[in-house]
Amino acid sequence: MESIYEKCPFMTTQRVLQGKWAIVVLYQLSTGTKRFNELEKLMPEVTRAVLTRQLRQLEDDKLINRKVYAEVPPRVEYSLSPLGDKFKKILDEIEIFGLEYINELKITK
């Protein structure tokens, strides 16, 4: 890890958000705990392998929790960590901005 990441809150957040599906996954989990295949259904554009990698990445970055139940068939639940919970504020603003952005460009173009 480099020094700029440790000092600058913007670079730090940027690093966490690099994954193409990071924001959407965090959003999905912000509405509640989800199982793996629930996330799959909510995000049909993402393949399994990619979704798994994105989840691992967010887990490594301490934004989400992964809970495995020792059952058959297996059950795995993903949820926001305490740190991930603090990300919700960003998500709220992203949603507002995103909608405005979509609207604005619809008019302009």
Add this chain to the structure above:
Amino acid sequence: MESIYEKCPFMTTQRVLQGKWAIVVLYQLSTGTKRFNELEKLMPEVTRAVLTRQLRQLEDDKLINRKVYAEVPPRVEYSLSPLGDKFKKILDEIEIFGLEYINELKITK
């Protein structure tokens, strides 16, 4: 452009934030209009070519304005567009989150 980008505010914002230096550039411009070489000095880790590309990308995405003055030596000023201005709210939350993130991981690790 694909349909999911046009509909989902999270995907839309994600696309805009893909560039490695997007957030930092937006932050720098959120504190006021800057010339190209000011940005260079504020972000020494980024090379010229890369910074230029990032600026063009944000310009294409309508988040920043590029104003060229017909002078010698040339002067180019970058600033937030009206749309970019709306991004400030996200930046505020990113800063808060980033600082909390840095703090938390310092303690945990």
Add this chain to the structure above:
DNA sequence: CAGGATCCCCCTGGATACTG
């Protein structure tokens, strides 16, 4: 059900050299 293991390919960041 929830993945793991590979492979491939493209895109993007970065380095370097040149310019109106």
Add this chain to the structure above:
DNA sequence: CAGTATCCAGGGGGATCCTG
């Protein structure tokens, strides 16, 4: 001063196939 023009290498996304 504020870029362009190339080139290169690495990594991440995506597809496909396999598994406890």
